[in-house]
Amino acid sequence: xxxxxxxxxxxxxxxxxxxxxxxxxxxxxxxxxxxxxxxxxxxxxxxxxxxxxxxxxxxxxxxxxxxxxxxxxxxxxxxxxxxxxxxxxxxxxxxxxxxxxxxxxxxxxxxxxxxxxxxxxxxxxxxxxxxxxxxxxxxxxxxxxxxxxxxxxxxxxxxxxxxxxxxxxxxxxxxxxxxxxxxxxxxxxxxxxxxxxxxxxxxxxxxxxxxxxxxxxxxxxxxxxxxxxxxxxxxxxxxxxxxxxxxxxxxxxxxxxxxxxxxxxxxxxxxxxxxxxxxxxxxxxxxxxxxxxxxxxxxxxxxxxxxxxxxxxxxxxxxxxxxxxxxxxxxxxxxxxxxxxxxxxxxxxxxxxxxxxxxxx
Amino acid sequence: xxxxxxxxxxxxxxxxxxxxxxxxxxxxxxxxxxxxxxxxxxxxxxxxxxxxxxxxxxxxxxxxxxxxxxxxxxxxxxxxxxxxxxxxxxxxxxxxxxxxxxxxxxxxxxxxxxxxxxxxxxxxxxxxxxxxxxxxxxxxxxxxxxxxxxxxxxxxxxxxxxxxxxxxxxxxxxxxxxxxxxxxxxxxxxxxxxxxxxxxxxxxxxxxxxxxxxxxxxxxxxxxxxxxxxxxxxxxxxxxxxxxxxxxxxxxxxxxxxxxxxxxxxxxxxxxxxxxxxxxxxxxxxxxxxxxxxxxxxxxxxxxxxxxxxxxxxxxxxxxxxxxxxxxxxxxxxxxxxxxxxxxxxxxxxxxxxxxxxxxxxxxxxxxxxxxxxxxxxxxxxxxxxxxxxxxxxxxxxxxxxxxxxxxxxxxxxxxxxxxxxxxxxxxxxxxxxxxxxxxxxxxxxxxxxxxxxxxxxxxxxxxxxx
Numbered sequence: 001x002x003x004x005x006x007x008x009x010x011x012x013x014x015x016x017x018x019x020x021x022x023x024x025x026x027x028x029x030x031x032x033x034x035x036x037x038x039x040x041x042x043x044x045x046x047x048x049x050x051x052x053x054x055x056x057x058x059x060x061x062x063x064x065x066x067x068x069x070x071x072x073x074x075x076x077x078x079x080x081x082x083x084x085x086x087x088x089x090x091x092x093x094x095x096x097x098x099x100x101x102x103x104x105x106x107x108x109x110x111x112x113x114x115x116x117x118x119x120x121x122x123x124x125x126x127x128x129x130x131x132x133x134x135x136x137x138x139x140x141x142x143x144x145x146x147x148x149x150x151x152x153x154x155x156x157x158x159x160x161x162x163x164x165x166x167x168x169x170x171x172x173x174x175x176x177x178x179x180x181x182x183x184x185x186x187x188x189x190x191x192x193x194x195x196x197x198x199x200x201x202x203x204x205x206x207x208x209x210x211x212x213x214x215x216x217x218x219x220x221x222x223x224x225x226x227x228x229x230x231x232x233x234x235x236x237x238x239x240x241x242x243x244x245x246x247x248x249x250x251x252x253x254x255x256x257x258x259x260x261x262x263x264x265x266x267x268x269x270x271x272x273x274x275x276x277x278x279x280x281x282x283x284x285x286x287x288x289x290x291x292x293x294x295x296x297x298x299x300x301x302x303x304x305x306x307x308x309x310x311x312x313x314x315x316x317x318x319x320x321x322x323x324x325x326x327x328x329x330x331x332x333x334x335x336x337x338x339x340x341x342x343x344x345x346x347x348x349x350x351x352x353x354x355x356x357x358x359x360x361x
Numbered sequence: 362x363x364x365x366x367x368x369x370x371x372x373x374x375x376x377x378x379x380x381x382x383x384x385x386x387x388x389x390x391x392x393x394x395x396x397x398x399x400x401x402x403x404x405x406x407x408x409x410x411x412x413x414x415x416x417x418x419x420x421x422x423x424x425x426x427x428x429x430x431x432x433x434x435x436x437x438x439x440x441x442x443x444x445x446x447x448x449x450x451x452x453x454x455x456x457x458x459x460x461x462x463x464x465x466x467x468x469x470x471x472x473x474x475x476x477x478x479x480x481x482x483x484x485x486x487x488x489x490x491x492x493x494x495x496x497x498x499x500x501x502x503x504x505x506x507x508x509x510x511x512x513x514x515x516x517x518x519x520x521x522x523x524x525x526x527x528x529x530x531x532x533x534x535x536x537x538x539x540x541x542x543x544x545x546x547x548x549x550x551x552x553x554x555x556x557x558x559x560x561x562x563x564x565x566x567x568x569x570x571x572x573x574x575x576x577x578x579x580x581x582x583x584x585x586x587x588x589x590x591x592x593x594x595x596x597x598x599x600x601x602x603x604x605x606x607x608x609x610x611x612x613x614x615x616x617x618x619x620x621x622x623x624x625x626x627x628x629x630x631x632x633x634x635x636x637x638x639x640x641x642x643x644x645x646x647x648x649x650x651x652x653x654x655x656x657x658x659x660x661x662x663x664x665x666x667x668x669x670x671x672x673x674x675x676x677x678x679x680x681x682x683x684x685x686x687x688x689x690x691x692x693x694x695x696x697x698x699x700x701x702x703x704x705x706x707x708x709x710x711x712x713x714x715x716x717x718x719x720x721x722x723x724x725x726x727x728x729x730x731x732x733x734x735x736x737x738x739x740x741x742x743x744x745x746x747x748x749x750x751x752x753x754x755x756x757x758x759x760x761x762x763x764x765x766x767x768x769x770x771x772x773x774x775x776x777x778x779x780x781x782x783x784x785x786x787x788x789x790x791x792x793x794x795x796x797x798x799x800x801x802x803x804x805x806x807x808x809x810x811x812x813x814x815x816x817x818x819x820x821x822x823x824x825x826x827x828x
Contacts, residue, residue: 002597002599103592118400
């Protein structure tokens with residue numbers, strides 16, 4: 001498979017998954033606010049902070065807006081042209097990547113992605129208000145689910161499909177960790193335990209990860225913060241837990257290279273294998289003992305370095321790029337005073353970076 | 362479609378009966394469904410003049426053009442003759458240049474042509490085939506005679522629309538297909554792949570030849586077509602940056618390392634192929650590609666330098682080539698043509714611009730031309746100045762009254778001017794997909810059928826029989 005094709009498949013998949021996650025996070029937060037009608041405006045706005053942190057956009061957001069009002073955050077994360085992680089931008093980028101590899105993906109996949117793109121193309125915030133935001137988010141989430149289902153059902157489960165899986169699971173793991181990090185306050189065991197708000201917030205976190213049903217079947221009874229952490233990071237069967245995602249990622253990496261289980265033939269496999277071991281031999285007490293934020297921060301850096309190693313191994317276009325790690329997606333840490341530290345999203349895409357050059361035609 | 366007295370020609374009867382069964386609403390519904398499905402499938406082209414790179418669907422007219430078997434055989438014979446002569450001509454001008462020495466074509470027409478590549482003198486192209494894929498534009502006069510309007514021997518485009526149009530019409534008129542007996546077009550991509558495999562350079566140790574399609578990239582106006590053809594042929598579509606040349610061999614960068622490429626269907630013009638040889642500023646090409654080609658380690662379709670045969674001035678000489686190389690009379694005539702380089706012709710062109718189509722020899726896509734009868738006085742004056750400044754670069758033709766064909770516009774049927782571009786493949790044998798792309802000038806009265814200038818297309822049905 002062409003390296004460029006692998007790169008486009010990987011990013012197509014990441015961007016779809018990213019759009020879906022942003023839609024879900026926004027949707028849940030809107031629902032949550034409905035349950036808190038008595039909150040004063042200032043504290044209502046404060047509830048949008050974790051959303052910005054979970055999507056990794058807080059720093060950029062405050063370059064454009066002073067206050068995180070619901071309107072601003074929604075606009076910024078849905079349609080904002082300057083935000084390279086807005087839902088619209090993600091869908092455009094996914095479709096653009098798909099356009100580069102139309103001969104590789106199935107006709108059905110292209111048509112579904114193109115449908116979402118066309119439907120979204122002229123949407124305004126007014127339209128979204130009119131049809132209700134939750135309908136809009138459903139459209140995005142359905143589009144992503146449908147696309148992933150069509151992918152499973154119509155595309156050859158060969159190398160290209162595996163690259164799609166790696167993109168999906170890396171993005172998903174990243175978003176789940178961000179949800180935890182952004183809500184650190186709620187999840188930490190502290191004195192205010194038992195306040196009315198807490199179960200509401202914990203449920204919202206679960207719903208943001210589509211984890212409500214799975215969690216309830218695993219842990220009947222009251223929602224507790226340590227169990228939520230346990231479930232979202234360490235659960236073996238929940239498809240959005242960090243453990244599940246890293247396992248699936250590792251599987252795909254092995255199928256791509258043909259390496260045997262528990263062996264590695266390149267840096268990406270080595271890093272993913274190592275991360276799996278760490279996760280298997282961790283308990284929720286280890287995580288809470290280290291502090292959620294520190295633990296997650298490190299986890300995210302490890303996920304990012306797997307992505308970088310994949311780019312070096314499979315997607316580098318030239319020997320020069322392969323030799324110098326500087327050419328990789330560089331997930332630097334963006335720490336600022338206003339936004340608690342979160343690593344920025346890896347969002348460099350070679351197809352896009354070189355797109356401008358190709359226009360010469 | 363109709364005889365002068367208003368009766369449908371026999372080969373259109375069955376289709377008309379089917380259409381008469383439909384009411385207006387049904388017809389409109391099907392039309393909208395087709396447009397929608399084209400948009401959804403991304404069967405679009407990119408408009409350059411629009412700075413946002415808007416993708417548009419190529420307007421599609423539901424009413425097919427029908428060609429009876431006998432007429433098609435005539436076209437097939439004429440086109441086969443023509444591509445044979447063009448290939449012999451290219452071989453000749455890159456080797457002994459007999460046609461120049463014998464004074465059939467004045468030498469400076471070739472040696473001074475923009476697309477002539479002296480670097481390739483005495484180079485033997487694989488299997489001696491220069492033009493593997495040719496799209497010749499045909500028009501029909503009032504009296505039904507077909508003329509060749511131009512030959513596209515570089516990178517002719519449009520075949521994907523032909524194939525997609527057929528898919529669309531099959532969904533709309535399934536019954537008519539069965540009843541009328543339309544020859545299928547499905548095997549075009551298979552034939553194209555055969556051609557590319559036939560000319561391929563020897564692959565590595567017992568592998569099958571690796572064939573790829575080289576595209577300028579996703580922003581090229583014909584990108585849809587490139588990816589469509591690659592998908593249908595089951596080959597990789599590559600951009601210049603996916604290829605690398607080492608030891609005069611071309612490789613593509615894959616996730617498993619470098620893989621040798623043996624045959625390239627390139628959809629990039631000569632100028633952009635290799636920055637080491639042609640345009641230095643090309644970022645689309647592959648440095649070293651020409652070296653690899655010269656060494657016989659990779660084949661290119663079409664070959665380099667074929668532009669010398671589809672220059673609009675050289676077009677004038679094609680009937681003479683047919684006579685010279687094949688000793689035959691042309692089966693398909695040229696449109697009468699005046700050469701700017703010929704002083705009496707030039708005088709005629711300048712005096713009769715109002716009644717002529719004047720075209721720049723090296724432009725395509727409806728650019729660099731003027732239709733005298735449709736232009737304003739100033740436009741004509743401007744154009745005359747251009748011609749005077751560089752007469753060699755222009756040809757003139759009388760305004761042929763293109764045949765018209767009923768087309769569905771704004772809710773009713775109206776006659777619109779059409780042309781026909783069949784696609785000729787030259788490999789082990791010459792094959793022509795039965796049909797072609799019928800382009801239609803959708804603007805009322807317009808004679809320009811190019812998609813960049815408001816043209817659309819129709820499906821073209823070649824019948825098994827004559828009615």
